[in-house]
Amino acid sequence: MxxxxxxxxxxxxxxxxxxxxxxxxxxxxxxxxxxxxxxxxxxxxxxxxxxxxxxxxxxxxxxxxxxxxxxxxxxxxxxxxxxxxxxxxxxxxxxxxxxxxxxxxxxxxxxxxxxxxxxxxxxxxxxxxxxxxxxxxxxxxxxxxxxxxxxxxxxxxxxxxxxxxxxxxxxxxxQEAMAMQALAARMEDARSRQMGWIYALMALLVGFAVVMMIYVQRTLVQPIRWLGDAAQRIERGDYRINVQATARRDEVGELLRTFDRMSQSIARHDREVRQMAYTDALTGLTNRLAFREALDHRLAKAKSANHGLALLFIDIDEFKRVNDTLGHEAGDDALLQFAQRIAAAVDQEGGEDALLARFGGDEFVILIDSGERIVAETATRLAERLVLELGRPLQVQRREIFLGSSIGITLFPEDAVDATALLKNGDIAMYQAKLAGKNCFRYYNRAMDHAVERRLHLEQELRGAWGRDELRLVYQPIFRTRDRVLAGVEVLLRWDHPTLGAIAPSVFIDVAEQSGLIQALGPKVLRLACEQATQWPRNHLGEELFISVNVSPRQLRNGDLVSEVENSLHASGLSASRLHLELTETAVIGDEMLAVSLLEKLHRAGVKVWLDDFGTGFSGLSHLRQVPVDGVKIDRSFVAEMERDPDDLALTTAIIAMAHALGITVVAEGVEQEAQFELLSQRGCDLVQGYWLGRPVEAGELVRMLRPGPQALAAD
CATH class of the missing domain: 3.30.450.20 (PAS domain)
Incomplete structure (x- = not known):
């Protein structure tokens, strides 16, 4: 009101x-x-x-x-x-x-x-x-x-x-009275004439005020009131303003014409803003906001009409690597091609009322509304078509890239009856598709909720695990190939839960990464490893062992890595030359400018940096010239197939040669057989690690390994 x-x-x-x-x-x-x-x-x-x-x-x-x-x-x-x-x-x-x-x-x-x-x-x-x-x-x-x-x-x-x-x-x-009466009569007559003039002037003044009021009302108040009402309508979001055609040449006329132009411009911008607000700028598809509003409307309609809906939640597999290695322009190109393929599949298999939207990043959602109670058959056909179409290679920057997609499917009303639950279920089903090997689709079922609950439980337990001494450090030995001497160790984290038992690092590290707990755990692991390393004896050649500590991409991005390293070295007294930091290739390449800045600061502090899982990126070799690293760790997938796959052997040989040409140390991980060690040694690989060489041990066992005498590998 x-x-x-x-x-x-x-x-x-x-x-x-x-x-x-x-x-x-x-x-x-x-x-x-x-x-x-x-x-x-x-x-x-x-x-x-x-x-x-x-x-x-x-x-x-x-x-x-x-x-x-x-x-x-x-x-x-x-x-x-x-x-x-x-x-x-x-x-x-x-x-x-x-x-x-x-x-x-x-x-x-x-x-x-x-x-x-x-x-x-x-x-x-x-x-x-x-x-x-x-x-x-x-x-x-x-x-x-x-x-x-x-x-x-x-x-x-x-x-x-x-x-x-x-x-x-x-x-x-x-006579006096008569004279005074005559005088009074004349004065009264004069006063009456004067009052008549006064009354006439008052009437004229009132009339002038009324005329001025009408004039001001029509020429000033009415236009300004119209402007105020129009401004209030615009404020409420109603831009349907009647144009005020006026021939006035004064300031008010100019104001009315200016307001007309402004209201038309605002209405035009509002249409553009609404278009931008409800449309994805890159693909032109419906965006998250518009899709959510449409989903609420479709759900209300489906409830009243008593028919079903199906929601497909699509996530592009390995899409981050495109952005990290080829750049965001290539990523945008890949997204456009995916959007076109998805739209074509929806047009052919999804039905007339299907709604496609880009939900954000590399995620797409499809709502199938066939008007029937059962839509699972349509959703299955569409998901099969999408897996096939999105699994075909993409041509991006004259390169052929294979990505694929993971699709989660959830149904209304079988799985959920509101939009929030429906989207959550689709996301859970999509995540299960990724766990199943990617490039496939999975229907939501209630058992998936238990997996999510277990993950949330692990996250909750992990938050207090360090304080309860459930987390411990173990050390993977690293040997030099030329003399087979123990030169250093890789620091690994293990979690022994009192009821769940030993939890695989791949599980809880992923939980820590996704939840952000890694940013709290990483500095603690680094400091404890530095403190323990200062208590180790030298090897039989009198050399101090280096320690190699893995650093999360989150730690790299938050900008505190250098100060955390300096604090750990200062608190423990460990020499900076004995500390090696392992960063994943994709983490470094994903934000190259930040990585270069941080690595230069670490180099000035005397700390060395290695690239872990090297060779799994799209163009890792081309980035070695831009990123100042001291070593690269050849991914275990290449080492495992060197004997049987000539391509893997050739690629490993090329990595070693190129790295040495750039003055970079090469470490091979996953050495499980002597033949693998010999191949790497022949090609000049500097350092190796793997179960054939030595399994991860705790600090006490490592000290015992160092004390007796030579720690060189015995040749079989």
């Missing part, structure tokens, strides 16, 4: 909403501020208007008071009440005048404009009277409803009295 994504569109909407919110807040703040300013303006305008109207009333009252005071001087001086009344009534009749009072200098009322002047001669008692009587100049005082202007009347220095003119404030306040 996809988790919610906070994508570009959501981000843009959030940004646009945020921007609109900020603008709205600014507008609200501006409107709030504008309302406050409007109120402040109205308040200030009210104050100004009030001041204007108050000033107008003041000025009018002052003018009326001044004019009346001047006019009342004479009538007041002569106490002409009639004239005073006339003047007072004229002034009182003016607009906004509330009252007019004339008083004497003591504050007694003289006239108020009425005809009967009811309060004449009485002291004025209203709140403003006292200040008005005492004023010696113009005085303006007010109450909530009246603005009064008081002005004293003098004639010369004599004060005659005074006049009080009261102006009504109510009409003024009404």
């Amino acid at each position: 996809n988790t919610p994504r906070f994508g570009l569109r959501a981000r843009f909407m959030l940004a646009a909403g945020g921007a609109l919110l900020v603008v709205l807040l600014l507008v609200v703040l501006m409107l709030t501020r504008q309302a406050a300013v409007q109120k402040e303006v109205l308040r200030s305008s009210g104050e100004v208007v009030s001041q204007v109207f108050d000033q107008s009333v003041r000025e009018r009252g002052t003018a009326l008071a001044n004019a009346l005071a001047e006019a009342l001087v004479n009538p007041l001086y002569y106490s002409d009440l009639s004239a005073i009344g006339t003047l007072v009534r004229n002034t009182a009749g003016q607009k906004s005048v509330s009252y007019v009072l004339v008083h004497d200098h003591e504050g007694r009322l003289i006239h108020d404009g009425s005809f009967d002047v009811a309060g004449y001669g009485q002291a004025m008692s209203d709140p403003l009277a006292e200040a008005a009587v005492q004023a010696d100049r113009m005085l303006v005082q007010s109450s909530p409803s009246i603005l009064e202007v008081d002005l004293p009347i003098h004639i010369g220095d004599q004060r005659l009295g005074g006049v009080r003119v009261g102006m009504e404030l109510a009409p003024v306040r009404v």
Whole structure:
């Protein structure tokens, strides 16, 4: 389930909403501020208007008071009440005048404009009277409803009295209110027009944001979302991407076109990678991965359809020698020819649904699915055809090579019901074919599992055999042919198991090689042999015996051989010249560059190197010039047939002559008869070993052989 994504569109909407919110807040703040300013303006305008109207009333009252005071001087001086009344009534009749009072200098009322002047001669008692009587100049005082202007009347220095003119404030306040209402109405009208513009601008801004959102959605978010979805599909392995045809000339358009090209390139590379992943690069056959998937599918189908399958496991015999002696190009050529022969046989004998695959290296597997319950007959015919076809010689680099094949056959459901067990059984059956002499086929049976179990048991027992002192060293004597004197010994390993008894070296050495235990056993054997050799006496000629120790190809390849040799020599005190190392011919030739480097280091340390089983390789003689060795051991198969087979005698003679020409010592092994010894001696073979000369002995017996006297062979 996809988790919610906070994508570009959501981000843009959030940004646009945020921007609109900020603008709205600014507008609200501006409107709030504008309302406050409007109120402040109205308040200030009210104050100004009030001041204007108050000033107008003041000025009018002052003018009326001044004019009346001047006019009342004479009538007041002569106490002409009639004239005073006339003047007072004229002034009182003016607009906004509330009252007019004339008083004497003591504050007694003289006239108020009425005809009967009811309060004449009485002291004025209203709140403003006292200040008005005492004023010696113009005085303006007010109450909530009246603005009064008081002005004293003098004639010369004599004060005659005074006049009080009261102006009504109510009409003024009404005019003020009307003026303020008009001002407020105008300001509200202006604010309404301004708000209309603001609302229009806000609507325009929102519309612009919506348009921009749609534009960004179509031109940016949508293409990027498509790119993201397409990238996720590619990540899931779905390369079926619809091409985005676009005429855009901007960066996004270029990105879309580039992504289209990239997706097509990825899809093409995916097809190529799948082809490479499921196809063997050399032969073009189905590879291990594809075969395993097909096998699982076929097994499920066979279970549901209730029919059988047969699996043939093929391994090329002696194929490693092709690579080791002729090179990997020759090995590839041989593999191709084998693959072609196998494919032709499968086409003819395997049926339409047969599946052929290269399982790795020199191994091939065939799955037969005939759609019937019994497929053993088809598997047998195919195996017979394969043994015949693969046993014919191959033409590789203008050479004729005979290899052959070992084939194991296992059946479903008789032998196994799952792919892993079926492949294991086929491998076991193939291994049994090799044990049976190679170039043949064997059907799997459950007894083979016991052989595998026994091999695993041997491996487990072998892991602790050295610590339990079950392994011991014996020494095969090696004699010089020219004087028949014991010159050295070959170090051999023996295993005496407490329950299984003596186990043949060919068995447990092979187990050690296959399991990798030889890499742990080899250095122990080397060190113990060096330690024991330092305790041996010299031969009757006063010479110290050399020891010849076999070295596994695994020891050669792991790169630690030189340090292991140096440590053994240092720990034991054995002279390096007394140590000879035996390497198989195929081990040296298989990785010639590494071998040359290691052998040169061993030579500098004073150790000598021999090639064991010499002559069994395809081109061993041609490699003697490249690989720095000190000696070669002629394989026992040539020595055994020298008397009866002229070819073996000729080849042995050639090996001795060529080796001597290169300054290389020759050792012959497997000398079982005196005639063989004589033939080798006549042809100049330097050293010999075999049961006719002496069987392998333990260290104590070897010491006894050296002590009595001469150890030369007695001539019969």
